[in-house]
Amino acid sequence: MKLKQLSIMIPNQPGALVHICGILQKAQINISTLTLADTADFGILRLIIKDWEAAKKALESNALVVKVSDVLAISIPNEPGGLLSILNTLNSNQINVEYMYGFSLATGKQSVQIFRLNDPDHAIEILNKAHVCVLGAGELFGN
Amino acid sequence: MANKIVFDPVNAPDFLPVEKLRELQLTRLQQTVLRAYERVPFFRAKMEERNLTPNDIQKLEDIAKLPFSIKKDLRDTYPFGLFASPMNEVVRVHASSGTTGKPIVVGYTKEDLRVWEEVIVRGMKSVGMTSNDIVQVSYGYGLFTGGLGAHYGAEALGATVVPASGGNTHRQIMLMKDFGVTTICCTPSYFIHLIDQAQSMGIDMKSLSLKYGIFGAEPWTQEMRKYIEANTNIKAIDIYGLSEIIGPGVAMECIHQAGPHIFEDYFYPEIIDPDTGEVLPEGEQGELVLTTLSKAAMPMIRYRTRDLTSLTSERCACGRTLRRIKRISTRSDDMFIIRGVNVFPTQIETALLSIEGTLPHYQIVLRREHNLDTLEVQVEINDKLIGDTVSEVTALEKRISRSVEQIIGIHAIIKLVQPDTLQRSEGKIKRVCDLRDPHKIN
Numbered sequence: 001m002k003l004k005q006l007s008i009m010i011p012n013q014p015g016a017l018v019h020i021c022g023i024l025q026k027a028q029i030n031i032s033t034l035t036l037a038d039t040a041d042f043g044i045l046r047l048i049i050k051d052w053e054a055a056k057k058a059l060e061s062n063a064l065v066v067k068v069s070d071v072l073a074i075s076i077p078n079e080p081g082g083l084l085s086i087l088n089t090l091n092s093n094q095i096n097v098e099y100m101y102g103f104s105l106a107t108g109k110q111s112v113q114i115f116r117l118n119d120p121d122h123a124i125e126i127l128n129k130a131h132v133c134v135l136g137a138g139e140l141f142g143n
Numbered sequence: 144m145a146n147k148i149v150f151d152p153v154n155a156p157d158f159l160p161v162e163k164l165r166e167l168q169l170t171r172l173q174q175t176v177l178r179a180y181e182r183v184p185f186f187r188a189k190m191e192e193r194n195l196t197p198n199d200i201q202k203l204e205d206i207a208k209l210p211f212s213i214k215k216d217l218r219d220t221y222p223f224g225l226f227a228s229p230m231n232e233v234v235r236v237h238a239s240s241g242t243t244g245k246p247i248v249v250g251y252t253k254e255d256l257r258v259w260e261e262v263i264v265r266g267m268k269s270v271g272m273t274s275n276d277i278v279q280v281s282y283g284y285g286l287f288t289g290g291l292g293a294h295y296g297a298e299a300l301g302a303t304v305v306p307a308s309g310g311n312t313h314r315q316i317m318l319m320k321d322f323g324v325t326t327i328c329c330t331p332s333y334f335i336h337l338i339d340q341a342q343s344m345g346i347d348m349k350s351l352s353l354k355y356g357i358f359g360a361e362p363w364t365q366e367m368r369k370y371i372e373a374n375t376n377i378k379a380i381d382i383y384g385l386s387e388i389i390g391p392g393v394a395m396e397c398i399h400q401a402g403p404h405i406f407e408d409y410f411y412p413e414i415i416d417p418d419t420g421e422v423l424p425e426g427e428q429g430e431l432v433l434t435t436l437s438k439a440a441m442p443m444i445r446y447r448t449r450d451l452t453s454l455t456s457e458r459c460a461c462g463r464t465l466r467r468i469k470r471i472s473t474r475s476d477d478m479f480i481i482r483g484v485n486v487f488p489t490q491i492e493t494a495l496l497s498i499e500g501t502l503p504h505y506q507i508v509l510r511r512e513h514n515l516d517t518l519e520v521q522v523e524i525n526d527k528l529i530g531d532t533v534s535e536v537t538a539l540e541k542r543i544s545r546s547v548e549q550i551i552g553i554h555a556i557i558k559l560v561q562p563d564t565l566q567r568s569e570g571k572i573k574r575v576c577d578l579r580d581p582h583k584i585n
Binding site for chain 2: 005007009010011037039041042044046063064065066067069098099116
C-alpha cells in the first residue's frame with residue numbers, strides 16, 4: 001500500500017524548520033517521520049504524516065508549496081543482508097530508488113524504511129511476490 | 144608619458160567652425176530625411192500622419208517637428224523593414240538581442256562601414272593613438288557591434304589588431320603581456336576584472352606596455368576611471384555608441400577626458416525631456432536623441448537612446464568644435480546592461496515563459512562580485528515547479544538558466560524562492576534590483 005509523502009522546499013537558513021514545525025503544532029498534527037535533503041540554497045523537507053491532507057491544508061494556508069508523492073514503507077528484516085535482498089528484488093525489476101529514509105517504528109526484528117521509487121505500483125506488485133512486507137497506514141500509525 | 148598629438152587631416156571635421164558644421168548638418172539632415180521618406184514606408188507613414196514632407200526641414204531646429212524613433216520600431220519592422228538600401232548594397236548586418244526573443248537588426252552599406260571606421264579613427268587619433276599601437280579588442284565579436292566595430296576602426300588607423308574577443312581572462316592577460324599590447328578595448332567593468340586577475344597572477348599592470356583603454360558599451364563612473372588609472376599606466380577613455388545609430392564611435396573622448404565628443408558631422412544630438420518629448424536647452428540633463436546624418440542602409444531619425452545625459456558646446460581644451468556629452472550613468476527605461484550586453488526584463492520574461500509555472504513572479508538581481516557582474520533571476524516556486532528530489536530541483540534551475548542564456552547570451556544564476564516573497568506592486572513592478580555599486584571598486 002502506497003503512502004502519501006509531503007515535500008516542502010524551504011530556504012537553507014536558521015528558523016526555516018522551526019517555522020514548519022510551528023505550523024503543524026498549531027494544527028495539532030504529529031509528524032511520524034521526516035527527512036531533510038539540503039543543497040546550497042534550500043532544503044527539501046519530506047514528511048510522513050498520518051493525516052496528510054490536514055497537514056497539507058495547514059501548510060498551504062501558510063503560503064507554503066506542498067508536493068504530494070507516493071512512497072512505500074517497507075519492513076526490512078533486522079539482520080545482515082536484510083536490505084540487500086529487497087534491493088536485489090527492486091534492481092532485478094529495473095526499479096530505481098530515488099531516495100530512502102528510516103521510519104521511527106523499529107521493533108526488535110524489523111526496521112521500517114521509507115522508499116521513494118520511480119515506479120511504486122510496479123514495486124508493490126513485485127515486492128508482494130517476493131514476500132516482502134510493504135506496510136500500510138494502519139500498521140504504521142495504528143488506528 | 145606626455146602624448147604629443149600631431150594634427151592629422153583626418154581630424155579636420157572635428158575642428159570645423161560651428162557655422163560651417165551647422166550648415167553641413169542641415170544639408171545632411173535634409174538628405175537623410177528625404178532618403179528615409181522615399182525609401183522607408185514605415186518612416187513615410189509617420190511623416191504623413193503629421194502632414195510633414197521633407198520640405199518642412201528648412202533649418203536645423205525644424206528637426207523637432209519630426210517624429211521620434213524608438214527601439215520598438217526596429218522590432219516591429221524586423222528584420223530589414225527600416226533599410227533604405229537594397230540588399231545588394233547592404234554589406235553587413237549586426238543585431239542585438241531584442242525584448243521578445245527576436246533581435247533588432249541594423250544594416251550597413253560599404254560607405255556606412257567606412258564612416259564607422261572613420262569616426263573610430265578620428266577618436267583614436269584624438270587620444271594620441273597611431274599606427275604604432277597594438278590594440279587588443281576584447282569586446283565580443285559577432286552580432287554585437289562592439290568587437291567588429293573596434294576591430295575595423297583600429298585596423299583603419301593602421302594599428303596592429305589583436306582580436307581577442309571576450310572571455311578567457313588568463314589568455315587576455317597573457318596576450319597583453321607577451322604582445323606588448325598598448326591599447327585595450329573592452330567594457331570598463333571587465334577591465335577592472337582583468338586588473339584584479341592580473342594581480343592574482345602576480346602581474347603588475349604597470350609593468351605592461353598598456354597606455355590606452357577605450358572603454359564603453361556600459362555606463363561607468365569617475366570612480367571606475369580613477370581605479371583603472373591608479374592601477375595601470377592607462378588613460379581610460381570613454382567611447383559611446385549604440386547599434387541603432389552605428390555602434391561604438393558615435394562619440395568618444397579626446398585625450399583631455401572631458402566627456403565624449405559627438406562626431407556631429409555624422410550624428411546629430413538633441414537632449415529631450417523623456418516625459419514630454421520637448422527639446423531641452425543646452426546644459427540640461429535629459430534623454431539623448433540621435434539622428435544619423437549620413438547612414439544610407441538604415442537612416443535613423445530622432446532615435447530615443449534612453450540614455451540620460453546633457454550636452455555642452457563649451458570649448459574643450461583640444462579645440463574641437465564637436466559638442467560633448469556627459470558620461471552616461473543612467474537610463475530612462477528599465478533596460479540594464481550587464482557585461483556590455485543590453486538586457487530588458489521582458490527578455491528574462493520570455494525565457495521564463497518557455498518553462499511552465501515560472502511566471503508571473505520573478506525578480507532580477509544584479510551584483511558585482513570581484514568586479515565581475517552577475518545576473519541572478521529569482522523565481523517563486525509553486526506546485527507546478529516543486530519536486531521532491533534534489534535532482535529534479537537542480538534540473539529545473541538548469542533548465543531556467545539555459546533558457547535565459549539562450550535568449551540573452553549571459554549566464555544567469557537561478558534562485559528559487561518561497562511563494563509570496565517577491566515584491567508585489569500595484570503599479571509598475573520593479574523587476575530589476577541593481578546592487579552593483581558603480582562607485583565602489585572591490
